[in-house]
Amino acid sequence: MISALTRFLFIVCLAFIAAFITLANLGDKWAIGIGILILSIPLVYSYINLARLRKYVLNDSVEKMPLPSGFWEEVFFRLQRLVRNLKQKIRTIEQQHDHFIEAFQASPNGIVMLDEGDHIEWCNSIAERFFGLSFKRDVMQRINFLIRRPEFIQYLQKRNFDDPLLLERMGPDSSLSLMLQAFPFGRNRHLVLIQDVTDLQKADAMRRDFVANVSHEMRTPITVLMGFLETVQSLDLKKEQQDQYFEMMMSQAQRMKSLVEDLLMLANLEANSLPATNATVKMETLMALLKNDAQALSQGKHALNFNTNSSMNLLGDEREVLSAFGNLVSNAIRYTPDIGSINIAWNVNADGQGEFSVTDTGPGIAAEHLPRLTERFYRIDRSRSRDTGGTGLGLAIVKHIANRHQAQLVIESTPGRGSKFTLRFPKERVSA
Known part of the structure; x- marks a missing residue:
């Protein structure tokens, strides 16, 4: 475009010079003046259009400037089209840039x-x-x-x-x-x-702690068993002593069996996050089973009170519900001193929610321990927990079973006055 304009101005100048020389030879001054005036018109017109173009370029509004006539119309039109295309490319690049920034922000x-x-x-x-x-x-x-x-x-x-x-x-x-x-x-x-990776680090730390705790819990009864076996093999014991050692060995074996069963139960619950089935769990029958197991575990050392205050049943997995209820009852028996009382109740509250509660008169639990009670192998007093035969997985199992039944585990405890554990089921899980 610039070279064409240059050629145009060059041709106009040549024509102007040729006309001026011709008229000068003729000696007609008026003719010379008129020729100069006529030949200067294209130059003035070109200057005006250049001035207009400069104005619109400085204002960044070339695409909006009106088109002149003649040769300059094509120049202005092509310039407008070039500017529009360039601005459209710039807008496209800016949109792509904004999309990339939004993606990175997301x-x-x-x-x-x-x-x-x-x-x-x-x-x-x-x-x-x-x-x-x-x-x-x-x-x-x-x-x-x-x-x-x-x-x-x-x-x-x-x-x-x-x-x-x-x-x-x-x-x-x-x-x-x-x-x-x-x-x-x-x-x-x-x-x-x-x-x-905070959560991954915590999960990895929990996995390491879990493996360490399982190893520790398994090592203790295995060590005891090996000691008893070495004693029986190396010493000539009387029948009464042998029976006593065999009984203690059976106790340790039973402890390992309980730990393995709880680990398998917990692994199955963690692997299955789907809601539990809606099979009918007859609470009257379930409470009778709990009562028999509780009496066998307590051996008459506690005052056990079972109250079925509602004829409504529960919808869920009977095996899991029995395991959760049994863990709460067995924990209360293990941690409540002799001659203490334990109340086990099933009722439906005013909102239609099913509530299974276990209330004991044990030593109670300090408030700082309550949020961590459902962690695997978390114990307030490790020595006492081992003496009572617990595996440290009972409340973790209860929590997972509660989640599968959309239930809530509520723990209330006062040191020195006992504890109350309540499993509260939604009304959708309660059936006549």
């Missing part, structure tokens, strides 16, 4: 973009929360000036990003465990991805 992981000098070019809101950053405040700041952990600074300096880096005790409250890894992109730039 990511559950933190994202930080670093230039070749490890300056922060951009970061999403998750990364801001993880590291206490502010993009508007910290843009183009060196990231190692803002994250001062020695292991992170060393990770950046080594420039070996094949393996991720674990940062513990991060975040505003120092409760986060973050796994980060840098990936090169572009020209010596790096993209840092940060993942919150």
Whole structure:
């Protein structure tokens, strides 16, 4: 476009010079003046259009300027079309950029973009929360000036990003465990991805504790059994002594059997998160079974009171319900001193919810222990728990069974005055 305009002006100038020379030879001054005036009209017109074009270019409104006539119409039209196409491409690129930013913001992981000098070019809101950053405040700041952990600074300096880096005790409250890894992109730039692995770390710690607890619980009765067997093999014992050792060995074997059964039950419950079935559980029959088991375990040492205050039945898995109720009753018997009283009741409250409750006159539980009672192998007094024959899994099983039946486990306890454990079932689980 510019070369065409140049050629046009060059031709006009040549015509002007040729006309001026011709008229000068003729000696007609008036003719010369008129010729100059006529030949200057295209130049003035071109200047006016150039001035208009400059005005619209400076105001960034070329696509809105009116088109002139003649040669300049095509020039203006082509310029307008070029500007429109360029602006449309810019808008498309900006939309794509916004979509990428929205996608990065929606990511559950933190994202930080670093230039070749490890300056922060951009970061999403998750990364801001993880590291206490502010993009508007910290843009183009060196990231190692803002994250001062020695292991992170060393990770950046080594420039070996094949393996991720674990940062513990991060975040505003120092409760986060973050796994980060840098990936090169572009020209010596790096993209840092940060993942919150706090829950994974806790789950791994729970798994290690669980394995350690199971090993410890199994090792104790096995050690006792081996000691009794060595004694029976190496010593010439009387029949009464042998019977006594065999009885203690049977007790330890029964303890291991109970632990294995509880572990299998807990594993099955954790593997099955679906709601329990809606089979009818006859509460009158269930309470009779609980009473027989409780009397056998108590051996007349406690005052046991069973009250069925409602003829309504329960909808659920009978085996699981019996296990949950039995764990609550056996716990009350084990932890309530002799001559204490235990009340076991089934009733339907005013809201139509089924309630199975076990109330004892035992030593009670301090408030700080109540939130952790349903954890696996959590014990307030480990020595007393082993003396009573508990596995430490009973309340964990009760909690899982309650979840499968949409029930709620409510624990009320006062040290020195006893405890009350209530399983509250929704009215949809109660049937005539």
